[in-house]
Amino acid sequence: MRGIPPFGTVSATAAPRSGDRRRGYGEQHHSSSEQQRSYGEQRWGFGRSRWRTGTSVPLRVIAAGLLALGAVTACGDGADRSGDSRVVATSLAPSSSSGVPDLDAGQDLVHGLDAPWGLAFLPDGSALVAERDTGRILRVVPGTAAEPVYAVPEVAAAGEGGLLGLAVSPNYAEDRYVYAYFTAADENRIVRFRLGEPPTVIFSGIAAASIHDGGRIAFGPDGMLYVGTGDASRPALSQDPSSPNGKILRLTPDGDPAPGNPTPGSPVYSLGHRNVQGLAWDSAGRLFAAEFGRNRADEINLIEPGRNYGWPEVEGVGGGDRFVDPLVTWDTSEASPSGVAIAGDILYVAALRGERLWTVPLRDGALGTPTARLADRLGRLRTVAVAPDGALWLTTSNTDGRGDVRAGDDRIVRFPAR
Numbered sequence: 386m387r388g389i390p391p392f393g394t395v396s397a398t399a400a401p402r403s404g405d406r407r408r409g410y411g412e413q414h415h416s417s418s419e420q421q422r423s424y425g426e427q428r429w430g431f432g433r434s435r436w437r438t439g440t441s442v443p444l445r446v447i448a449a450g451l452l453a454l455g456a457v458t459a460c461g462d463g464a465d466r467s468g469d470s471r472v473v474a475t476s477l478a479p480s481s482s483s484g485v486p487d488l489d490a491g492q493d494l495v496h497g498l499d500a501p502w503g504l505a506f507l508p509d510g511s512a513l514v515a516e517r518d519t520g521r522i523l524r525v526v527p528g529t530a531a532e533p534v535y536a537v538p539e540v541a542a543a544g545e546g547g548l549l550g551l552a553v554s555p556n557y558a559e560d561r562y563v564y565a566y567f568t569a570a571d572e573n574r575i576v577r578f579r580l581g582e583p584p585t586v587i588f589s590g591i592a593a594a595s596i597h598d599g600g601r602i603a604f605g606p607d608g609m610l611y612v613g614t615g616d617a618s619r620p621a622l623s624q625d626p627s628s629p630n631g632k633i634l635r636l637t638p639d640g641d642p643a644p645g646n647p648t649p650g651s652p653v654y655s656l657g658h659r660n661v662q663g664l665a666w667d668s669a670g671r672l673f674a675a676e677f678g679r680n681r682a683d684e685i686n687l688i689e690p691g692r693n694y695g696w697p698e699v700e701g702v703g704g705g706d707r708f709v710d711p712l713v714t715w716d717t718s719e720a721s722p723s724g725v726a727i728a729g730d731i732l733y734v735a736a737l738r739g740e741r742l743w744t745v746p747l748r749d750g751a752l753g754t755p756t757a758r759l760a761d762r763l764g765r766l767r768t769v770a771v772a773p774d775g776a777l778w779l780t781t782s783n784t785d786g787r788g789d790v791r792a793g794d795d796r797i798v799r800f801p802a803r
């Protein structure tokens with residue numbers, strides 16, 4: 386068995402595939418011949434087309450437990466583990482919140498997910514995970530079967546689009562709001578909902594295409610919702626301040642342009658991005674973002690409000706005064722970075738095409754030399770996140786149509802802090 390064998394884990398329910406996808410590399414290539422589903426209308430994004438309960442919007446909230454058919458995939462006493470000490474057995478290793486995630490102590494939490502994408506933790510330490518192609522959200526409680534708890538209406542998965550980022554309200558204990566970024570028939574949009582209730586569109590009008598849909602959303606330490614978007618195969622949008630594409634946006638929890646944004650009344654926080662799928666803050670509140678290069682240089686950038694990160698004029702380091710240069714670049718074959726996370730003084734980068742986890746030393750806003758971890762173990766990596774207990778959670782993306790699917794894919798692996 387390739388990769389980390391299943392042991393003491395549980396599987397998600399089998400989900401239907403959404404059909405064949407073009408095989409290729411990892412969400413980094415620009416191709417003018419790429420068939421686009423929709424250019425969308427470049428209307429400005431904060432159309433507040435709120436839905437109400439009882440409209441024709443098809444709501445497919447799945448009753449909790451109804452489809453929780455996941456079976457324990459016990460591998461006996463681990464006789465086939467080949468001495469792999471990285472697989473932890475029946476009970477979860479405790480995590481020290483003050484420690485560092487131990488990348489040699491991976492524990493499979495869930496198997497059988499269909500192209501997992503967004504991941505967000507609830508205050509109780511469980512997590513919500515989004516499946517890109519099915520539009521389902523599953524709740525993951527370590528040690529039990531992943532349970533479908535919601536289905537986002539109007540998800541139109543195609544190419545890189547579908548149900549993408551998830552975020553949980555910083556005030557979840559009071560408001561119980563969950564946020565999702567997804568591709569609809571003719572645009573990318575952000576909805577907010579409570580589990581079991583219909584969603585409300587809080588931001589729309591982000592152009593969609595079969596590639597470069599961005600999709601990461603996360604609440605910053607300032608309580609605002611940050612959004613990484615893509616150029617939707619139209620690079621000029623990244624330099625157009627009136628378009629939400631090719632940007633990092635900063636919104637209030639209600640989806641309005643956040644107060645203090647560089648241009649009052651605009652949701653744009655930074656521009657000149659190609660396809661941002663990774664957002665993370667260090668302990669000092671600095672924002673770091675990952676984006677896919679075209680064919681030369683993937684980037685990690687330190688994001689400052691109002692700055693221009695160069696795309697499409699510059700890919701990677703440009704060296705001039707006009708654009709901000711990235712702190713770290715990779716050849717696209719080594720990375721093609723999606724999610725990023727920061728724990729302590731390390732930045733973690735989940736690489737799709739690179740099929741490894743990059744760790745980058747972080748100090749005072751500067752990044753050191755990256756080190757590749759987990760190469761040739763798990764395949765394509767989409768999302769990395771730090772749990773409330775300090776553990777690092779990592780999702781694979783081998784069922785996204787561009788990977789080699791192995792037994793148990795896709796999975797979530799947990800690395801406890803030590």
Ligand SMILES: [Ca+2]
Nearest residue numbers: 694695696701
């Ligand atoms: Ca750049």
